[in-house]
Amino acid sequence: MTDTPLTERTTVAIVGGGLVGGALALLLARQGLEVTVVEPQSRETQLHELEPATSVDGFEPRVSALTEGTRQLLEDLGIWSEIEARRCCPYREMCVWDAEGTGSIHFDAAELQLSRLGSIVENRVVLGALARAMVAEPNLTWLDGEYVRHWRPTGAGSAVMLSDGRWLEARLVVGADGANSRIRQWAGLATREWDYDQQAIVCTARTEYGHQRTAWQRFMTTGPVAYLPLANEESSDRFVSIVWSQDVGESARLMNLDEGAFAGELGAALEWTLGAVEAVSTRHALPLRQRHAREYTRPGVVLVGDAAHTIHPLAGQGVNLGFADAAVLADEIRLAMERGLEPSHSSALQRYQRRRKVENLSLMAAMEGFKQLFARDELPLRWLRNTGMRWLDGQTGIKNRLAAEAMGSRHPLPRFSPPLPAEAE
Secondary structure, three states: OOOOOOOEEEEEEEEOOOHHHHHHHHHHHOOOOOEEEEEOOOHHHHHOOOOOOOOHHHOOOOEEEEOHHHHHHHHHOOOHHHHHHOOEEEEOEEEEEEOOOOOEEEEEHHHHOOOOOEEEEEHHHHHHHHHHHHHHOOOEEEEEOOOEEEEEEEOOEEEEEEOOOOEEEEEEEEEOOOOOOHHHHHOOOOEEEEEEEEEEEEEEEEEOOOOOOEEEEEEEOOEEEEEEEOOOOOOOOOEEEEEEEEEHHHHHHHHOOOHHHHHHHHHHHOOOOOOOEEEEOOOEEEEEEEEEEOOOEEOOEEEOHHHOEEOOHHHOOHHHHHHHHHHHHHHHHHHHHHOOOOOOOHHHHHHHHHHHHHHHHHHHHHHHHHHHHHHOOOHHHHHHHHHHHHHHHHOHHHHHHHHHHHHOOOOOOOOOOOOOOHHHO
């Protein structure tokens, strides 16, 4: 590289202002760090007001099943009340069953003495709340409509080249730029990955009967299909988000069906649990690939969220892992600064990697095991699955421990002080 003058400097540059990048930016800026976010989308895209959702086409097809741990983090950021006031569906129960037998398991928040197991929220609702907080944060510069053309290490950290040729130098560059992270590639952080030869079909549906604030999931040999409950301004409980994992060939067939035929096959796939499927929105088919960076960091750069790991959607945990990455990285940077160290100090970044890598790999391995177990159709395995599910459903203590693990309450995230109300500042 030539010695092009660096025209701008910041303490932390975050490449990617989505869910995870936005949350991390707020956490660091509120610790007094100078933070710059580089995001290709315009801020108007994220700040737009929601139109009322009166039909299946009024919802965004991309939703997240947020755990209680994530909800607490968003509350600490001061944005949960806004999310809850817009469109957010807390779910109290989850029913999971095997398509090839009689095994099933039922989780209930009441057994855990909680009001909810989690919350289903459209991604754009969370993005909008994060964006409004980012605009109001004085320590945060948001370069929206900008993309990064290159990355390079420097003596004091690393730098990214912006779309207009300017260089932005930072003590630490964070790659929060998604599964196909260019930062990860430019930094030479290798991955271990494989293709599932599957796609996830996502859309919104309206069902004959209400969802009862319950998440319904049926495991088939080709993959799981789920009804995730949605809420709208009219308090209707007949809208659900669909995530249907299928082999590529079968996914193509389903995507080519007309709306009525697809609705019929969807209803049958979930055994008419909520009656007939009366309407479906535009469908999207997303390729499924598991990916994990062998290392999350090297001098001057660190990865978070999908840039570091992607996971099969059968447990809906991907975005929660990303939010946990943001919380732990912010916590390690805070601890480093309290010891008089730079936010990019290798000890802080290595501690972040150790804390997150074990949990991320453990969940990825568990999800891969579940997928392989339910993908097999041999009679002994079917018997084992169904017997095991029935046995586990009767073991309240073990079942509730598993539920607490999935909700993030057994390994709580670091806590952060929520922002003061404007009148108190």
